[in-house]
Amino acid sequence: MARMHGRPVDSDGEKLEGIERPFGRLMAYVFRHYPVRISLTVVCIITAAVASAVGSIFMQQIVDNVVTPGLESGFDAVRATLVRLVVTMGIIFGAGVIGSFIYTRAMAIVTQGTLKHMRDDMFDSMERLPLRFFDTHPHGAIMSTFTNDTDAIRQLIGQSIPTLIQSGLTIIVLIGTMLYYSVWLFLVVLVVGVLMVFLTGKLGGLSGRFMKAQQAALADEEGFIEEMMDGQKVVQVFNHEQDAKNEFVEYNQELFDSSQKANIYGNVLMPALGNIGNIMYVVVAIVGGVMILEQTPNIHLFGVDVITVGVVVSFLGMVRNFSQTIGQMSMQVPMIALGMAGAGRVFALIDQKPEEDEGYVTLVRARELPDGTIEPTEERTGIWAWRHPHQADGTVTYTRLRGELVMEDVDFSYDGKKQILHDISLWAKPGQKIAFVGATGAGKTTITNLINRFYDIADGKIRYDGININKIHKPDLRRSLGVVLQDVKLFTGTVMENIRYGRLDATDEECIAAAKLANADSFIRRLPEGYDTMLTGNGSNLSQGQAQLLSIARAAVADPPAMILDEATSSIDTRTEALVQQGMDNLMEGRTVFVIAHRLSTVRNSDAIMVLDHGRIIERGSHDDLIAQKGVYYQLYTGAFELE
16 A cells, blocks of 8 residues: 555655756757757747737837828828738738748647657667566556656647747847837836736746646556556455545545645736736826827937827737736746656656666577587577677587576575575576475565576576576577466457467467467367457456466467476466466476475475575475475475465
8 A cells, every 4th residue: 555544655666756957858859850840840930929029010000100191191192001011911910820820730740749759768768677667666657657747748848838939039029129119118018027027937936836746646646546456356355445545535635735736826827917917008008198198208229209109009019919928928837847847757767777788698599410519590490599609719609508507606685785585506407397485585486586687696696508697688588488477467469469479470370289288278269259359457357277377378389498487376276276287287398497386286296396484495305305304394295384
């Protein structure tokens, strides 16, 4: 549970912290993928901004050059001027409309394309991460990065940044136009504009801060919901529905509190700026009227003259445009903060250090020559070999893959503090079956994780076919090892596709042969559509035993020389266990096998049994040898005490 007794705890591990200053990184990322469209968009935004701001000049020209002279001389005298102004402004406004149309369409493509590339990069990065990352980071938070954070970036790229650029350019053009007409009236706008900017920074900053908190609370809530969905059966078994509801209410309350505060500050900002803009409009109208009545000298960029009605009317239009533009910018402040936080987390996931792999020994198809030597081949011979380039002399040797494994004095710790394994030494010859027994937490699964190099050892050596596994390329190492887990994971797809997951280039005939080997063929053919039956929800339409048989078939189609069976029969009934055990026996034939088992009856025929306790091997030998010793294994087997 993520909370105990109403107190939130970070039981899932580390949070995915965002990178610092992600704006430059985001802009470079967008431009790298869409340089032409971004350049075109900027040009169109500038065109639209200029057209929007220049519109105010039209009113001054109409009043001073058409209306006023027309009242004195008649319409015929100003007809040509009016036509010229209308055509000019039509061209300007038309360019603005076309610019807006182009940049909105271009930004839609840029935005969705950028999100696609981001999701691709995030998933690619995630697939290269070590298991340790998923052990220490909440899965819900990672999912939130793919969904909520990318949605915040969509808002940022598609709306906030273009609006900010256009608004900024509009304000610059408006300021220049205001100074062109009247410095006195501009000073009035400047005083009120400073107040608006201050208010935007204050309230917008608060809204942005709570927007970030809202996003974090949303990630926590999604993580909790995901946990409850996965564990719904357990919740109902123990009648914890109400407790789960209470915990969800607390998560939801945190989300509500942060969302409420974010929206309060965000919603207050626009009306406040609107009212200030109205006040500025009235003040400019009064000051302009007084200047006209008093014939006050009008200072502007190109000299001093008498202010006209057209200038005041035009200024009022610019004031309205100015206040609206500030309001538009203010609405983007919290969205920008939210988008930057999302971009920081997205890039943090992309930048995660991938799983280290310094291995250079690879697995290749091979054939055995009459003299016993091994050479590589492209043909399917059923023989595999380790290609081992020797850095010292530049030679390359080929060692046949047999599945021999030796562990020498292995120590291991997950966190570098608490040691899990102590001085583990064992060996498995090709074709042998090695069993691990012991209480929960004794270190059985940890040993198999080290064989797969899901984690690297702190001290000691592990040799596979005489080669230090640190020298073996991890994908090649794992390709040589089949794994059947206690908790079966099936994917959405047909039965045939789930079996083929063990080797994607396997034919239907090979998949069916693997199913027969695993004792799964008979039940598969009884399914509604046989091998074409669709599986969903982790194979929820199958029994635990049937799912386990598919897992065995999946491992069988991979045809590895070595197998790891991690308590594959611990959660199924005795009758089904017999079927599963027979399938596993078929699978184990001729292979080096490591078995983890709670049911000691399943490991009686093992070549060697390792009894572990607190990360140490305390007994080893065959079943008969250990029974004769009358030690811990004997007491476990006879029921004197039980595995926990």
